[in-house]
Amino acid sequence: MQKSRQQNPVIEFENLTLGYERHPAVHHLSGHIHQGDLLAVVGPNGGGKSTLLKGLMGELRPLGGRFIWPTGRQQMAYLPQRARLDLDFPLRVADFVSLGHWPRQGAFAAISGANRRAVHDALHQVGMDGFEQRSLDSLSGGQLQRVLFARLLLEDAGLILLDEPFAAVDESTTQDLLALVHQWQQQGRTVIAVLHDLNQVREHFPLCLLLARDVLGFGPTAEVLVPQNLERARRMQAPFDPLAPVCDLDVESAMPEAHRHD
Numbered sequence: 001m002q003k004s005r006q007q008n009p010v011i012e013f014e015n016l017t018l019g020y021e022r023h024p025a026v027h028h029l030s031g032h033i034h035q036g037d038l039l040a041v042v043g044p045n046g047g048g049k050s051t052l053l054k055g056l057m058g059e060l061r062p063l064g065g066r067f068i069w070p071t072g073r074q075q076m077a078y079l080p081q082r083a084r085l086d087l088d089f090p091l092r093v094a095d096f097v098s099l100g101h102w103p104r105q106g107a108f109a110a111i112s113g114a115n116r117r118a119v120h121d122a123l124h125q126v127g128m129d130g131f132e133q134r135s136l137d138s139l140s141g142g143q144l145q146r147v148l149f150a151r152l153l154l155e156d157a158g159l160i161l162l163d164e165p166f167a168a169v170d171e172s173t174t175q176d177l178l179a180l181v182h183q184w185q186q187q188g189r190t191v192i193a194v195l196h197d198l199n200q201v202r203e204h205f206p207l208c209l210l211l212a213r214d215v216l217g218f219g220p221t222a223e224v225l226v227p228q229n230l231e232r233a234r235r236m237q238a239p240f241d242p243l244a245p246v247c248d249l250d251v252e253s254a255m256p257e258a259h260r261h262d
């Protein structure tokens with residue numbers, strides 16, 4: 001990874017609307033993210049946070065607007081919500097972490113000595129020395145989260161997407177994993193994390209996107225997480241309505257200028 005921080009955006013959202021079967025879950029998002037940004041995505045349950053990550057991953061095609069990748073589509077590493085992970089099988093920790101190499105060397109490449117060292121180093125960085133031969137299904141929740149971060153380290157991606165990475169993780173593990181997030185930033189990687197702990201966001205994430213289907217704020221965290229926006233988010237906890245009218249995607253962006261992260 002290059003350490004240099006680019007002045008130009010690496011991702012732009014242009015009046016982006018994402019959803020399912022033409023029913024929007026994220027409305028009219030505009031703004032941009034620079035290389036090395038640490039962006040927290042916050043908001044009520046069902047607000048569209050995971051949907052945005054799926055859109056970035058290319059799993060969902062925009063219903064309207066678009067993602068722009070000014071420097072080319074980034075190599076991405078993605079940590080899904082724990083509830084979405086089925087890791088209840090007897091794979092060894094070392095083998096699981098080495099899967100982080102897949103994007104570069106393919107699934108069936110022989111595990112080289114260099115790879116073994118990389119796996120060992122990654123486990124060391126997350127405080128999991130000596131766990132190489134343990135099976136995944138024998139790990140505690142916090143240990144498993146450390147191993148998932150070790151695999152992210154091996155992916156060596158420029159853009160790292162984390163969906164609720166610290167849910168049900170104790171304070172000391174959270175602090176260790178947050179230190180890795182800061183290290184990624186120092187290395188020039190861009191991190192987008194879905195989070196629920198607003199104090200943690202204020203302390204560690206300089207940028208914030210507050211989503212409650214509509215964009216309630218996008219910019220410096222101190223300006224986004226203000227009582228007025230949070231109160232609006234609380235009021236907009238209405239569940240996703242599959243019978244809601246299809247968004248009129250021909251309408252020009254309804255987003256006020258203040259919501260743009262320029």
Ligand SMILES: Nc1ncnc2c1ncn2[C@@H]1O[C@H](COP(=O)(O)OP(=O)(O)OP(=O)(O)O)[C@@H](O)[C@H]1O
Nearest residue numbers: 020025043044045046047048049050051052239240
């Ligand atoms: N595959 C799907 N098909 C239809 N609707 C979906 C699908 N996935 C998500 N949704 C709906 O889209 C809306 C946004 O969901 P999303 O998972 O993005 O919310 P979230 O902000 O990540 O919520 P949480 O904090 O609860 O994880 C929700 O109302 C959800 O029910």
